[in-house]
Structure formats: C-alpha cells, structure tokens
Amino acid sequence: MSAIPQLQDDFVVIRRPSLYRRLVEANGAWRVNLNLAILIFIIVLGVIAPLLPLQNPVKPLPLERLNPPSAEHWFGTDTNGMDVFSRTIHAIRIDFTLAISSVVIGVVIGAPLGAISGYYGGRIDDVLTRITEVLQGFPQILFAMAVLAAAGNSLINLILIIAFYNIPVYSKMVRSVVAPLREVEFVQAAKVAGNRPIAVVFRHIIPNALVPVFSQLPLSCAYAVQLIAGLSFIGLGVSIPTPEWGAMIQNGASQIVFGKWWVSVFPGLGLFFSVWVLNNVSDILKSLVVRRA
C-alpha cells in the first residue's frame, strides 16, 4: 500500500560523473581546461569587442597606412590605414557568427533528414542518400563562387551556402547512427509503448545520436571559418571594410614581399588559433561517443 518501499536490498549509491568529469577522465585535465579556456576566451572577446577601448575597426586613417606595430597601433595598420589589432578582434564576431549560424542551419535540416532516412530505410532512404551524394559531389569553392556570382554577394547567401554544405555532412552522420538503432530493443519498446513514428525518431532515436553530432559541431565550425576566410580571400563573401580574417589576409598578402608582414600575419594567427582550438575541442568531445558500459 504505502509508497515507501521496504526492499532496499541491492541498491548501490551511484555518483553520476558530470560531463566535465567524464571529459577530464578521458582527456586529462590540462588538455580539456586549456582548449576550453582558449575557445571561451576567443568567443567572449568577440562578444565584448564593442565594449573594449579599441580603435574604430572600420575607420581608415589615410595618413597612417601600413604603419608597423607600435604603441598606438599594436598590430600596425593595413593598406587603408585601419587598426589591425581592433580589426583582428572584431573579425571574431563576423567569422564566428557566420560559421555558427551556417552550421546550426545545416544541423537543424540535416540531422532530422538523416534520422528519417535511417529510421524508415527503403525507398525514402535511397532517395535521400542519392540527393546527399549529389550535393557532396559539387566542388565546394567553385559552387560557392557560382552561387554568389549569380545570387549576389551577401552575407545571407554565404551563410546559406555553408549551411548547404553541412546538411549532407549531418544527414549522413545521423543516418549512420540511427540505422543500427532501428532494430535495437528500446526502439521496439518505444513502439510498444505507443509512440508514434515521429515520436520514436525524436524522443528515442535522435537523443541517442546527438553525441557524435555535438562532437562534430566544433569541427564544422572550424571548417566553416576556413571556408568563409577562403572565399573572402578570393574576393567573395565578406569584403573590406568589414573586419574578417580572410579578407584581411588578402589585403595584406601583396605587402608581405615588401616586409610589411603584420597586415596578414595577425589575422592569419587569429584564423589559425580559432581553427586549431575548434579541432581540439571536437577531438575532446569525441571521447564521449564511447558509451560507458
């Protein structure tokens, strides 16, 4: 009768390790702390950039073109006389916003497509798999150039193009996780419980496919940052005066031979560190994929 059970026979108190503890156990405290700290530092720096006492990143000073690093301009000035230090930090905002929003769009569309493909199998799966294969067949830079040339060189278009790349990445990944789950007994149990197919997919299957997705996210962001920078470097995507690493590197590329290295090297370092840290964080998160028995 009573709701208080008497049988406590074989109950063992279990300390459930936090996500952070599991990461530290698998990767070591140093690796986890250092990489997460750098990533958080970069993102926070981007967020608070307008509040910092930085110089105006888009104000050209025609009299101070190509000045070397000095007390006034820590990273020097570029060909238009804009402060490289301020621009390198402000570029975090545009690069990360573009990267994250494009990746999120790619995941939001790609993951459910992959889940449906993997869960239903058969004809739907065949069709979706062919479509993703065709999408992945396009040479990416070339495709982006064509679309930006035709549809206009806007940031929205840039986001959509990168999202478009990410859809097949995530649909394939989720499909490969979901397909074997379809026959697992807890999915059968969910059906027996009366879950509609869509609830089976969203409540029971997708949550179990999320760990690989999460570990892939930073890697996709890293890739997106590179792609944005790459496109901006060849004159597509973001252009001067908007502060963006790729465009900034391009701006200074022709000056390196004249010894004016600071114009390209500092945004280059920004790009390098961001991509490096995102790759590391992705690797660290992958240690969660192995399910604890």
Add this chain to the structure above:
Amino acid sequence: MVLLDIRNLSIDFHVGKDIVHALRDVNMQIKAGSRTAIVGESGSGKSVTSLAVLRLLPTTAHVESGAIDYDGRDLLTLNESELHTVRGRKIAMIFQHAMASLNPLYPVGQQIADIYRHHFGGSKQDAWARAVEVLGETGIPNPEARARDYPYQFSGGMAQRVLIAMALVCKPALLIADEPTSGLDVTIQTQVLDLIERVVAELDATLMLITHDIAVVYATCDRVIVMYAGKVMESGTLDQVFGRSANPYTIELLKCFEETGVDQMPFIPGRVPDMRDTWPGCSFAVRCLFAKEVCHQQEPPVIELEPDHLSACHFARELQTQGVQVAPAADGGEHGEEMSS
C-alpha cells in the same frame, strides 16, 4: 599427476581509469586425464583463467602475479615462438561462438589442414586427408564434400563440430572448451557435449570445460572448480563439490538448479560485487546466508576437507559435518536430501 598448475594468479584489466581486478590470487590444479569443469557466473573470472592459459588475453590485461605451469614450464614466461609449439599443438581451445572462430574466407577443410601442417609439416595431400578424417570423427556426415564447404554453409551445431575437429587434429593433451554449448539449442547441446566427451576419451586428453550451467557439468565432467568474483570458492571431484558441498556459494548455486516445488524458484539474493572494488573479507559474504562477522573481515582460508576437496570458507568444516542444517530456517531447508547423500 597435475597437468596444469595455476598458482597465485592475479590479473587486472585496465579499462580507462578503472582497474578491474578480474582474477584475485587464483590457485587451481587440473589433473591429467580429468574432465574438469570451471563453474561460475558472469564476472567470476572463469573465462579470463582459460584465456590466460593460452596467453590470449587482450592488451588491457595485466598479469600482476602468479604462474601457470604446464608440463614443467611456466606458460607466462614463454616467448612467442615457444608459445606456438604449445598453442594448438599441446593445448587446444574451443570457443563459444564457433562461427566467429572460423575464417569465413577459406573452406573449413583447408583451415584444419593448415593447422596440421603448421605443427607437423608434411604434404598438402596428407594434411587434407587428415582434415577430412577428423571432420568424419566429429560426426559430420559426408566429410569429403563438407571439407570443401565454407563456414557460412554450416549450422551452429555443425560449426561447433568443425571447431572441435580443428582442436583435435593435432591430438592435444589439454582441450579447453569455453561455454561450447551456450549458443546452441538444447537438443544440439547434448550432441556437442557427447562429442566433446568422446573425443577427449579417444585422445586420452584432459578437458577443461568453462561453463555457467550446472547441468553441463553433471553431464560431462568428473571434477569441478567453482569460481566467484575472481576467486576459487571450492574444488574437488564432482561428488565432493556437488554431492558434499562445503561452500555456501556452491550450495546456493546448486539450489538454483534444483527441482523444487512450483510456487517459488530458488535464487541468490543480491548481486555480484563490482570487480573494481577490493574488500577484506569473503567475496560472497554480502550475499551469504551463513555469513558471520569474521566473513566480512577476514579472507577465508582454503580448507582441505578431504584429499583434493578444497573450500575457501571459514566454516567449511561446519558446513560439511552439520550438513545443511546450518542453513537458517528462512529458506525451509528444502534441499536436505540432495546434499546429505
């Protein structure tokens, strides 16, 4: 005569940051010519023991201490080439998943012939003839034709026969069978056990049979070693261990297999301990109906009740002299006649 002498064997598995103490100071002797069963539940260490004998442990396993003497040599100190002269030739093994133990890319006859030639050399024709011969001996109908078949063309029971043929082609002195029947249907289990028994008798070999099933032990073996949580609980002849049990775990385990009334099925309350932990007393104490204070605090000594009959229990003698009357009234003493024979 002792064929295989395992002394003070402790093996740890390093899994991530955890250390699983799979074997904890295991001592056991396999007598030449015996059919010895190693009985235990999951986590008892019975399979780890058999893998250690053949040095087939995964890389996560670390032998902390101990020796495995076979024929006067410590198997744990052999180098790879010395090991090859023992593995398969002197000691053969049959695994639970027969199909997974066969190479899907080669006909079964060729796989058997290859093993024969590896150990004895000779011409391919001779080896093939020998392969067909052993396949026939294991009761596979039409062995000449079946030798040319690939593993997937065999059913589970037939694949197990192929594995037995493979094990006996070199006439090993010791055959280790790790749960050879657990994946098979009940009716086929009997056939496979009969075959193993016959083959062992014909080769005059020693059998070490790893199983969780008491019925299999009764059907096949004459000696028993009972393991629990990485330790040996009791060992002796079938009659000593199952007929005059002197260890609470053996007594409780046997009860689970007994035919009793119909309203309740016997079981052992509680669960097996977490093998990452260590504890001072007896491993079974927390589940034991007979446990006293000392059982939780001191590791039980190994008591020799009669020649060969060993039990790791503080109260082994009391259990045996007083029979099952030591059992508290709570479980009704329904196993009386079985034990007091």
Add this chain to the structure above:
Amino acid sequence: MMAAPTPLITVDAATKTYKLRSRSLRRVNMTALDRISLVINRGETVGLVGESGSGKSTLGRAILHLTDLDSGKIVYNGNEIQSLSESEFRPYRRKLQMVFQNPLTSFNPMMTMESALLDSMRLVSELDLNTKRRRVLQLLDQVELSSRFATLYPYEMSGGQLQRAAIARALAPDPDFIFLDEPTAALDMSIRGQIINLLLRLQRETSVSFIFVSHDLRLIRYIADRVLVMYQGQLVESGDKAQIFDHPQHAYTQKLLSATFVGQAERAQARSRTET
C-alpha cells in the same frame, strides 16, 4: 477467480514467410509461422518452447503488431487487430505489452527509469502526470525496486534490476497481455529465480495473461499453465503443463525433454555407477 476460461487473444492460421537472399543471391523463403492457431485465455500463462528460428519471436511480434502477417487473423477481445493500420491499432497498444530478452538494450540509455515508465504510460489518458508519477513508484515497489531507482539510468543498474524495471514498464499501462521473450536468458543463473518468482507473484495478483518464451524447460515448468511447442514455424504440440511434461507426443518435444531433464539425470547416475 477460477471461472471458465475466457479467450483473450485468438490467433487463427497465422502465416508469415520471410524472403531472404542466400549467399548465392538466390531468393530463399523462410517460413517463420506456418498456419499457427492458438488461444490465450484471460489470466493464464502460456509457455512457448522451441529451438531458435522456430518462429516464437515472430509470433509475439505479430500479436504486438510489430510485424505484419502474410495471412491469418489475430483477434483480441473480440476485435480483429492484425489487419489494422498502425494508427488504428494504437488504442490497443497499451493493452498488449512486451518484455525483451536483453534488459540493457531494451531501455533508452538517455532516459531514467521514471521517464521510461512514464513513456510507457503515454497512451494512458485517464491519469494526469502527478498520478502517473505516483504510479511509477508503486510499480517499482511492485517489482521490488526502491523508489530511488526512479532516478537511475540503465547503465547504472544490474541486469536483474533492469529486467524487473522492464516488467514494471510492461505493467505500467495496465495491459491485458504481456509477451515475455526469454526474459531470463541474459541473466545469471543465480538471479533468474528473482524474475520467475516476481512473475509468479504478479500472476496471482493480477489478471494479466503471459506468453513466456524460453529454451529452458525448467523455467516453463515453474511458470506455465499451458505449454505450446513450436518447431520449424509450426505448432507441433500444445496442452496442459502436466500433459506435455509427462506424456509428450511430438518427437521434438520428447527430444527436448530428454535433453533437459531425463537425459542429464540418467547420465549423472550412469556416471556415478561406473565410478563407484
């Protein structure tokens, strides 16, 4: 309670053939169910025995509408359910439940026991969430698990505890029928008795019907009122427990029995004679 048996589920000439491709790419038909007809009465436990591949699981999956039949009828409580679409069948879902063989894989690793049991009550519309929460604790208590198990994840529990939770989950929506697909096969011998005794108690306390699938005739002997024997997709024998165990008719049943009990006893005796 011992009224005349009222049929709960009637299976009539159920037939199911799987089309497989052999390695040589020829199509091979495998008959999983060959004109199976049977009746399950209210409140009874039917033991279902047969070797692997004899169609036991397919039968259960067909009754639970997890697989279609090629032909034949399944009548539950006077309604034909086999031909219904998934959405037409949904109202019956909660009345027909299942316990799976492997307790660890039959629970969603991301859900606590409470979420899993609540999920199983999703079609129970007459109770509100708070009532359902209380019912979770009652159900856990019923299967002898303390209320603190409600917050645990599957990997934090042992096989025996999980299988008890699986039984609680099957009981949660107040079903008429539970298909128990070898619920003890993945458990250690020393704890199988816990599950069997629990089922025996539930059998007495509730009016749920069980089909209990097992290889192990010893368990069937404890738990079943009636025994069905399947062999290569056909129902080769059915009858009272006593009748099947004492006077098996079909050759396969005899073989199975002798492999389980008689043979081993005789062999053990023979051995002790030769050795003493």
